[in-house]
Amino acid sequence: MPEARLMPSQITYSAAIIACGKGGQWQLALSLLSPMHKATVVQNEITYSAAISACGKGSQWQLALNLLSSMHEVTLVMLSEITYNAAISACEKGSQWQLALNLLSRMPEARAVPNEITYNTAISACGKGGQWQLALSLLSLMPEAKVVPDQITYSAAISACEKGGQWQLALNLLSLLPEARVAPDTITYSAAISACEKGGQWQLALNLLSLMPEARVVPNEITYNAAISACGKGGQWQLALTLLSLMPVMKVVPNDVTYSAAISACEKSSHGIWH
Template sequence: CNSVISACGRGSCWPGALALLRDLHVWKIHADVVGLNSALKAVAEASRWRQVSSLLLAVQEEGVEPDLVSYTAVMDAAQRSQRWPAALGALRTLQQRRLQADVICFTTLLSAVQRSAQWRLALTVLADMARTRVQPDLICHNAALAACQEGPWWLAVALLDNLGSSNLCPDIVSFNTAITACLRNEQWQMGLSFLE
């Protein structure tokens, strides 16, 4: 069953994945966390936040314990639906359940935050990563940089400078994002200095 649910997800047939899970319930066959995660991913990729949330609750009532992959799928659906509070809630829930968030969880949350220009929260997420000893990668930093485009320009510059102390090399996305933050705040000279 897990293979069929996964195939439905890969084929963008998320309704089929949900139907199969419903049928399993009718047949008194219990889905496991692998089947749950396959269905959650399929529905998340279709940006169906409500269905992902409902599915997670339904399988928990059946006694299936969600894992890190489950909550990451919930965060992904929230990010795709531009619901950063839901993504943050999923992270907090997995932490309350004593699951260790990984860089993928934090990257997904930062992507949700970035899409909503929540620069203060992006900085909080980076601090939370440090607190939980999860090393941010370049994608995390770039998402935080993008969120800071709407905030004070110097934050974007500070994040760009901080990449070196994180043993990461800024890429074209990093520089373009910092330049955009400077230009939006009329810091033309600072923005142009990154082109040198």
């Protein structure tokens, strides 16, 4: 840009840092942040948020939190929900649910208002950490905070229940979606079916799979993998193979996990050799 007699601005730096983050180049993103001082370009909230997000995508949650901390020392830079969302997302990707919740609790002090992205990420962090109770607690706090749960929120909460072996709660959440005027998607159904699979509820898993066309939701390989595994755990090897044969019809390509689940279903029922 200097060769073209163009001076980089806050917008230019932010765009470049965002690009590096999306490309998984967190080192380059950070290297762009420091030269801004020399270029007499003031670092702002968007620049820092982009750098924090880049660190999060690169699984560098410690660096993301260091950047957040350093923002306090920079004058004229405010910590907003965008910044906190980027930092909470970094903690979520790094499986640091305690730190994610700590950041969420600090937002009012910084006069940053949590939004649906904040809660969705925090709920997902709790789910990854096996803290399904905390995930549901956050979901219940959203109306009080005047934040409306969306499709992603419920999917994250159902996934948290699935990881915690709470298939009944997962199905309860799924049943609440019509009342909340939230349309379930493939991720939502897949999480619920996986919860049934973990709970040994193969009939319920198949029932959910059968309800998807009516809800205009298209199953994917994750959905079928969970359903096939559920059938396998329930000793229903014939149903597992039927689901496998239906996948090409539904334009879903089986993967390694699919075949492993189907083979496991046959193996458990002493039908390990099949053609």
